[in-house]
Amino acid sequence: MSKIVKSLPRILELRINSKDVNISKSELAFSLGYSDQNIPEQVDEVIDQSMELIHQNVMPSGGFVILRDKNIIFDNHTIVIDDICLLSEKIISKYLKYADTIAILVATIGNSLEKIVKQQMDQNEFLSGYVIDKAASELVEKTAQLVEDKLFEITAEINLSITNRYSPGYCGWSVSDQHKLFSLLPEGFCGINLTESSLMIPIKSVSAIIGIGGKVRKEDYACKLCEIDFCYKKHS
Amino acid sequence: MNDLLNQISICIERGKVSAQSPHPADMKGLAGAIELTKEALNNKIPAKDILDNGLLKGMQRVGEKFRDGKIFIPEVLISAKAMNSAMELLKPYFLSGEINLKGKVILGTVTGDLHDIGKNILRMVLEGGGWQVIDLGVNVNADKFINSIKEHNAKIIGLSALLTTTMQNMEAIVKSIKVIFDDVVIVVGGAPLNREFADKISADAYFPAPQGMLDYIDNLFNNSNHSYE
Numbered sequence: 001m002s003k004i005v006k007s008l009p010r011i012l013e014l015r016i017n018s019k020d021v022n023i024s025k026s027e028l029a030f031s032l033g034y035s036d037q038n039i040p041e042q043v044d045e046v047i048d049q050s051m052e053l054i055h056q057n058v059m060p061s062g063g064f065v066i067l068r069d070k071n072i073i074f075d076n077h078t079i080v081i082d083d084i085c086l087l088s089e090k091i092i093s094k095y096l097k098y099a100d101t102i103a104i105l106v107a108t109i110g111n112s113l114e115k116i117v118k119q120q121m122d123q124n125e126f127l128s129g130y131v132i133d134k135a136a137s138e139l140v141e142k143t144a145q146l147v148e149d150k151l152f153e154i155t156a157e158i159n160l161s162i163t164n165r166y167s168p169g170y171c172g173w174s175v176s177d178q179h180k181l182f183s184l185l186p187e188g189f190c191g192i193n194l195t196e197s198s199l200m201i202p203i204k205s206v207s208a209i210i211g212i213g214g215k216v217r218k219e220d221y222a223c224k225l226c227e228i229d230f231c232y233k234k235h236s
Numbered sequence: 237m238n239d240l241l242n243q244i245s246i247c248i249e250r251g252k253v254s255a256q257s258p259h260p261a262d263m264k265g266l267a268g269a270i271e272l273t274k275e276a277l278n279n280k281i282p283a284k285d286i287l288d289n290g291l292l293k294g295m296q297r298v299g300e301k302f303r304d305g306k307i308f309i310p311e312v313l314i315s316a317k318a319m320n321s322a323m324e325l326l327k328p329y330f331l332s333g334e335i336n337l338k339g340k341v342i343l344g345t346v347t348g349d350l351h352d353i354g355k356n357i358l359r360m361v362l363e364g365g366g367w368q369v370i371d372l373g374v375n376v377n378a379d380k381f382i383n384s385i386k387e388h389n390a391k392i393i394g395l396s397a398l399l400t401t402t403m404q405n406m407e408a409i410v411k412s413i414k415v416i417f418d419d420v421v422i423v424v425g426g427a428p429l430n431r432e433f434a435d436k437i438s439a440d441a442y443f444p445a446p447q448g449m450l451d452y453i454d455n456l457f458n459n460s461n462h463s464y465e
Binding site: 032033034040041042044045064069117118121124126127129130131133169174175176178196197198199203 | 250251259260261307309310311313314316317320337347348349350351352353357360399401402405428462
């Protein structure tokens with residue numbers, strides 16, 4: 001591994017202010033299927049009523065581990081990190097194989113919104129529960145984006161680039177690899193843990209790998225790589 | 237009579253629960269699904285007519301609009317809430333056997349999976365469509381499904397999963413159920429699934445959205461000699 005990669009931090013847990021992770025009314029409406037012009041009045045009201053509650057209950061945290069000290073072998077189907085073999089799909093390894101190293105990124109917004117959604121559903125307030133759940137899904141992606149932006153910033157300082165982020169469960173990559181991925185992180189990193197079935201707790205969490213190097217780049221249309229037709233990430 | 241039932245169906249379609257409901261704005265102050273259903277019952281309109289030609293007719297139009305992409309899930313939930321509020325008034329008629337729901341559906345998120353938003357929305361849509369839903373919750377294993385099928389004599393089962401790991405658990409659950417109940421219809425759903433996967437695990441159907449399952453089981457109900465009660 002090059003000296004330049006060795007100069008990257010091995011681990012970084014970010015302090016994220018909840019005010020830095022927010023969703024606008026337009027963004028939330030869009031995630032529900034509406035434009036600003038066609039939000040039904042009752043949905044509009046529920047969004048307005050929920051915004052403060054949503055933003056008060058986002059507890060973002062995130063960070064990444066750069067595997068700069070690991071021996072990583074890329075081929076067309078797999079990434080072997082020391083003795084851990086990740087990925088069985090060509091779709092992702094194709095974009096990562098030119099990387100000098102990889103970072104494992106995690107982000108979460110905590111479990112407060114998850115609890116509120118459950119309360120709303122238990123009280124048969126399905127619309128409110130659905131709206132808050134959608135907002136939570138968007139907010140965890142925004143938190144992950146902040147972490148990715150930080151990684152971009154520190155790699156750009158030493159003239160390296162990063163790839164898109166790729167998550168178990170997407171782009172044909174099995175969620176079962178989640179345990180291998182988490183074995184490369186400190187236990188409970190950023191407050192996220194895994195269940196036996198690879199479910200992240202808090203549920204509104206994201207994990208991903210990102211390639212780092214001089215010969216990698218971000219693809220504009222990452223969703224076009226994936227075959228899952230009904231993925232929520234494809235709504236836009 | 238027809239006018240009153242038509243008004244009920246409009247209230248369901250527009251999500252007008254009661255006279256107190258401020259929405260939709262153009263119906264503010266007008267009677268909602270609750271008052272109109274009460275009025276219909278007071279006028280001795282048979283409960284079955286109220287259900288079929290008022291409430292379910294309204295939900296049917298909601299389903300058509302959703303299928304055509306004219307409305308989205310929030311509006312379906314708004315209508316389903318109005319529907320369920322009015323259905324409360326018909327409970328005594330269900331209990332006396334004067335009217336019946338279309339049948340029973342057992343729903344559950346499979347072993348290892350704790351996601352329940354999709355399943356809850358499906359429950360709301362199916363109940364709004366005139367089905368009785370037995371919701372087993374999350375992390376439901378084969379035994380729990382089987383015991384519930386025995387207890388309720390249900391013929392339609394919905395399995396939900398949101399992870400590629402937990403969707404693999406569906407196969408064993410489907411097999412376990414089918415070994416004992418070969419006449420049970422099993423529908424699967426959840427973000428990572430597709431029709432090929434449903435075929436592979438011998439599920440009877442897969443739908444990416446709740447309305448698809450409602451249409452499918454409505455079709456079974458309308459075109460079969462089986463009872464789904």
